[in-house]
Amino acid sequence: MAASTVVIDQVPPLRRQEAATRAAEENQRFVNCVRALDRADWDRPTDCPSWPVRDVAAHVLGMWELTSSVREFVHVQRGGHRAARGRPLIDGMTEVQVTDRAHLTPAQLVERLATMAPRSARSRHRLPAPLRRLPVKQEFDGTTETWRLGYLFDVIHTRDAWMHRVDIARASGQPLVLTADHDGRIVADVAAEWARRHGQPFRLQLDGPAGGRYAAGDGGEEISLDAVEFCRILSGRGAGTGLLTQQVPF
Structure with a gap:
């Protein structure tokens, strides 16, 4: 070989401290990405079905606010159950996030994303150990899996922002910033x-x-x-x- x-x-797993570093960096790169968008870019379709760029940004903002506020977490969970209508819960939750932020202008979205980027990274890192071990049910690839909340906060939320940064770069044609x-x-x-x-x-x-x-x-x-x-x-x-x-x- x-x-x-x-x-x-x-390949070592992303442990808590490194995960915090990756989250902070990715959140800031996402903010930089949306700041570079032209007015017309916000309405461009993305690889996410039925979501233009503005809806992708609204969803990411929603996730950052969810991880930073117990009240928002409960609101999205409850609203997501109602909105899912037989679909996976995450579909209902993201629908609530996008709908709740539909009134925001692109400039307002960017401003709130910039505010929430470091706050969300800190909140995820500070999640107490007992909560990090909590099991959460997630529907994935046709089955229901049990994840730890720490895995969801440390790994999945950073992957989510990263992939949506890819979505926006592809939709807008702007360069995708990548480093080893x-x-x-x-x-x-x-x-x-x-x-x-x-x-x-x-x-x-x-x-x-x-x-x-x-x-x-x-x-x-x-x-x-x-x-x-x-x-x-x-x-x-x-x-x-x-x-x-x-x-x-x-």
Whole structure:
């Protein structure tokens, strides 16, 4: 195995302190992304069905406010149950978040995002240990899984903002800022969870600033593609074959 190839089970999980650093950085990059949008960009369609750019930004703002306020968390949970109407709860919750912020102008969205970016990162980091261990039910890929609240706050919320930054960059045509230390770490964590979920041997070559080489076991599929496209496929935004049909939560 080449020295530059990482054995996938040697990729360390995102622990609390590092997760806080990644959250703070990603939140600020998301703010920078929406600040750079032109007026027309806010109405452009994204890879999220029925969501233009402004709705993606409203959802991200809603998640940041949810993680920073118990009152908002309860409001979105209750409203989400009513809005879901047989769909997964998260669909109802995001619908509430977007609807609640539909009156905000792009400038107001940017202002509130800038205010909430550091606050949300701090709130997630300060979540007490007993709450971090709380089990939460999540519907994912057709099944109900049990996650720890700490995993949801440390990992999923950062992946969510990251992927929506990708959505907005693709929709608007603006450059997507990617670095190995930040984006590459998020992608590596995604690849490690993907490997745990499918449990098969593979060789994975991910290109671009956020890329890397990963492997597990002997033989298996050999996969080579752009790192961002890899994540888009695993999130359900693109079509994959073979081991790339294994989705990962974002």
